[in-house]
Amino acid sequence: MLEDTMTGPVAPAGLRPGRREVHFRGGGFLPTPRRLHSWFGFIAILGLWQAAVSLHWIDPVFLPSPSSIGQALWRLTASGDLWRNLSISLMRIGSGWIIGTGLGLIVGIGMGLSSVTRAVGMPMVSAIYPIPKIALLPLLILWLGIGEAPKVVTIASGVFFPTVIATFSGVDSVPRNLIRMGQSFNMPMSGIIWKIVLPSALPGILAGFRISLATALLLVVAAEMIGAQYGIGAFLLTAGNLMQTDDLLAGVVILSVLGLGLGAVLTMIEKAFLNWR
Amino acid sequence: MDVIVDVKHHAYGELQVLEDIGLHVHAGEIVAVIGPSGCGKSTLLGIMGGILQATEGRVFMEGEAAADCLNPLTYIFQDFALLPWRTVAQNVALPLEHHRLAAGERARRVNDALQRTKLDDFANALPKQLSGGMRQRVGIARALVVRPAVLLMDEPLSALDAQTRDLLMEDFLDLWLRERAAGVYVTHNFHEALRLADRIMVLSRRPGRVKEMVEIRIPQRERTLKSAQVELADLGNRLWSLIRDEASRAEREVVDA
Numbered sequence: 001m002l003e004d005t006m007t008g009p010v011a012p013a014g015l016r017p018g019r020r021e022v023h024f025r026g027g028g029f030l031p032t033p034r035r036l037h038s039w040f041g042f043i044a045i046l047g048l049w050q051a052a053v054s055l056h057w058i059d060p061v062f063l064p065s066p067s068s069i070g071q072a073l074w075r076l077t078a079s080g081d082l083w084r085n086l087s088i089s090l091m092r093i094g095s096g097w098i099i100g101t102g103l104g105l106i107v108g109i110g111m112g113l114s115s116v117t118r119a120v121g122m123p124m125v126s127a128i129y130p131i132p133k134i135a136l137l138p139l140l141i142l143w144l145g146i147g148e149a150p151k152v153v154t155i156a157s158g159v160f161f162p163t164v165i166a167t168f169s170g171v172d173s174v175p176r177n178l179i180r181m182g183q184s185f186n187m188p189m190s191g192i193i194w195k196i197v198l199p200s201a202l203p204g205i206l207a208g209f210r211i212s213l214a215t216a217l218l219l220v221v222a223a224e225m226i227g228a229q230y231g232i233g234a235f236l237l238t239a240g241n242l243m244q245t246d247d248l249l250a251g252v253v254i255l256s257v258l259g260l261g262l263g264a265v266l267t268m269i270e271k272a273f274l275n276w277r
Numbered sequence: 278m279d280v281i282v283d284v285k286h287h288a289y290g291e292l293q294v295l296e297d298i299g300l301h302v303h304a305g306e307i308v309a310v311i312g313p314s315g316c317g318k319s320t321l322l323g324i325m326g327g328i329l330q331a332t333e334g335r336v337f338m339e340g341e342a343a344a345d346c347l348n349p350l351t352y353i354f355q356d357f358a359l360l361p362w363r364t365v366a367q368n369v370a371l372p373l374e375h376h377r378l379a380a381g382e383r384a385r386r387v388n389d390a391l392q393r394t395k396l397d398d399f400a401n402a403l404p405k406q407l408s409g410g411m412r413q414r415v416g417i418a419r420a421l422v423v424r425p426a427v428l429l430m431d432e433p434l435s436a437l438d439a440q441t442r443d444l445l446m447e448d449f450l451d452l453w454l455r456e457r458a459a460g461v462y463v464t465h466n467f468h469e470a471l472r473l474a475d476r477i478m479v480l481s482r483r484p485g486r487v488k489e490m491v492e493i494r495i496p497q498r499e500r501t502l503k504s505a506q507v508e509l510a511d512l513g514n515r516l517w518s519l520i521r522d523e524a525s526r527a528e529r530e531v532v533d534a
Contacts (some may be wrong), residue, residue, distance in 0.1 A: 050295065169516065180328050181358035185348055185372035199362050215445040276403050 028176045042246065058268040081224040081235070086254060088218050089232040092148065096155025098214045108167025108208075112201070113193070118168070125164055133158035133224045141227060151223040158219040159212040166208020170201030177242060196266075201277065208268050212264045217255065278342045278349055278427040278435055279303050280459065282325055285318065286332030286484070293484035294320050295331075300478060300487070302427065304340065306321050306455065307460040307497075309319075309470035312480030313520060313527035318463040319431050321485070324427045325461060326350050342426035347376055351425035355432045357416045359404040365500045366391065366400040369418045393452060410441035417449065421456070428453075428460040434469060446472060458519040471509050472500055482527040489519055 046066050052058045053065035060068065075080040108118040109126075133154055140150035182192040199274050224233025232251055239248035280302040294317040294333055302308050323329035325336050327350065342349040353396060359368050370387045378386075391397045394414045405407050413433060420428060422493040426444065433449075434442040451474055464470055470477050477491040495505045 005357040055501055134382065155461075171490070173357075177354060177356055177358045178360065181352070181354060182371075184328055186328055187372075191375050198361070272360075275404065 003191065005113055024275075040214050045130070051067070059232060061243065064249060068246045069249045072244075072250040076247065076250055082254065082273060085230050085232050085235040085251075086258075088230045090157060090258075092223070092231065093216045093220050095148075096219070097159050097212065099152065100156035100159030100216075101163050101212060104208075104212070105155070105167050107160075108164040108205075109171055109193075109201075110200075111164065111168040111271025112171025112174075113197070121164070125161060127160040129165065133218060137223055137226055146227060151228065153224045155216050155219045158215045162211045163208050166211065167201065167205050169207070170204025171197055173204065174200040178241075191259060201219045203270075203274055206208070206266065206274070210263065210266055214259065214264065217262070221255065278459070279339040280325060280350070280461075281337040281339060281428050282334075283336070284301065284321070284324060284331045287320060287324065287332045287334065288484075295324075296484040296486050298318070298334070298485070298487060302459050304426070304462055305457045305458055306476070307474045309464055309474035309477045310480065311467065311516065312468050312485055313482045313524040314465075314529055315483050316480045316523075317485035318480060320429050321397070321480075322429050322461060322463050323354075328352070333433050338426075341422045341454075343444050344426060346424045346426050348372060348423040349426040351420045351423055351428055353413075353416050353420050353428060353430040353433045355435055357404075357410055357412045357436070359415055359419075361404050362403075364401050365396055365407070365415050367416075368404070368415055369396075369422050372419060372423050383513060386422050386424075390422040393421060393455075395448070396416040408436045410445050411415060413437065413445060414448075417452070421452070425495060427534070428458050430460060430462045432464055433462075435465065442469075449473070454497060459509055467513050470516070471513055473497065477516065479516065491519075492518065498520060498526040 011185050020276045049063075050065050050067060053063065057264075064072075068232065073082070078147075094187050107121060111121045112118070135149055136153050136157065140153050144150045144153065178200060179192060182196050185193070195234035221233035221236065228234040232255060234250055236251040238247070239251060280300075282298055282300040282302075284295055284298040286293060286297070298321060300308065308387045310321060312318055313322055320329060324334070326329045328337070338349060353474070360371065366387055370383065371391050373383050373386060388397070394417050396414055396418055399407065399411065404415065407415070413436070416433070434445060437445065446469060448509070453473070460473075462470070462473055471493065475495060477493065479488045479491065480486065491512060493500075493509075495508060499505050500509060
């Protein structure tokens with residue numbers, strides 16, 4: 001029996017006239033991990049797709065079934081075609097990304113730390129960033145010849161600008177009180193940059209890496225479609241021209257896996273370096 | 278070591294913030310600075326610490342700091358200013374890293390500062406794992422590790438809840454009386470000023486001028502005794518009467534602005 005301190009024993013809430021229960025209304029709006037649902041959704045879509053092709057609802061020439069794509073993937077792996085094309089694309093992405101990111105970090109940090117560099121660099125970055133970098137490829141071929149250089153430079157230039165902007169924003173948003181704290185202990189400029197500014201800007205820089213990796217993947221495919229014999233982009237173009245849609249989609253799957261893999265590597269780096277957040 | 282402040286005036290653009298501030302902080306003395314919001318208390322502390330440059334005026338140090346002092350004028354920040362990616366011990370060690378100290382001496386100083394601030398069990402914790410009071414202890418330990426001659430404190434307890442503030446204030450006072458470093462303590466809180474300070478500098482509303490310097494003759498250790506309460510209450514009333522009109526006029530200025 002409930003006890004009321006004022007009136008003694010009371011009847012259950014529902015029996016007393018005029019008394020209403022307060023209903024819970026605070027649920028929802030909380031993201032909850034549902035790993036099983038993700039897999040279920042993925043498998044369901046694949047199953048539907050497979051069924052649609054098997055039941056001839058869809059012409060396999062235009063959209064081959066998942067099993068055909070799987071077979072194509074197996075064939076490409078066994079023949080070595082997959083690795084030949086993938087390794088060249090990875091080399092181009094790696095070179096372009098390292099060059100573009102390295103330069104982007106230097107310029108972004110410079111713009112974040114120096115008002116002069118910012119004044120000079122910001123208008124230029126703002127003007128050049130929106131240009132689709134693939135549009136520069138013909139010009140780069142003219143300047144650098146037909147070879148690896150124009151493709152790598154296209155990727156580097158595409159990666160450079162998001163890195164500059166992310167790094168600049170990261171450095172610019174370092175809490176000023178942390179810098180003042182360093183100064184109040186007479187820390188040298190280099191110490192403030194290495195021990196305060198860069199670690200503080202790291203979340204922003206890594207977010208920029210995520211964007212620049214996606215950009216690099218996009219640009220490598222586009223550049224290889226325009227002027228390359230090997231590489232995932234060239235492979236996709238050839239498969240498309242020959243109407244080998246199973247090979248074409250196998251190439252798309254490889255790109256997706258590559259993107260996921262690179263994203264996973266970045267997530268690992270973030271977990272290792274940003275565990276303090 | 279003494280600190281002598283001679284600020285003729287300080288302005289942010291057209292806005293005059295400080296005017297004719299003269300202050301001599303003697304070695305081992307604690308001076309509290311109080312005044313209405315926006316009167317330039319934190320600006321004055323910034324100028325004293327060399328973080329802000331007075332529009333016209335200078336700050337001098339007089340006398341020698343102790344031989345083991347690595348940073349004579351040392352700040353304790355209102356918002357703690359801890360590096361969130363460093364552990365407690367690494368945060369405390371930060372001010373030592375650009376000094377040429379033997380590894381043993383560095384570790385000794387860090388351990389000593391952690392012990393004195395009762396943080397030795399939290400040396401490997403990250404700031405996010407600590408309460409506000411514990412974080413400010415880290416800020417205090419980081420200041421103590423350089424064996425400062427003068428501590429400059431910008432409302433160090435204002436970000437904390439009332440209970441934590443009272444607890445930390447007593448620990449803080451114990452530490453201070455043992456260290457005998459001089460201190461300048463900026464606060465809004467009369468209670469803190471009356472508990473900690475030897476002298477209280479009352480600033481007028483903006484532009485902040487020295488309105489009065491109030492001396493507290495009761496030693497800090499005796500201020501919790503019953504016999505001291507009447508005198509401290511009188512001093513509190515006096516401070517409030519000095520500041521009440523200024524504070525309400527400063528408030529109206531904010532509303533009118």
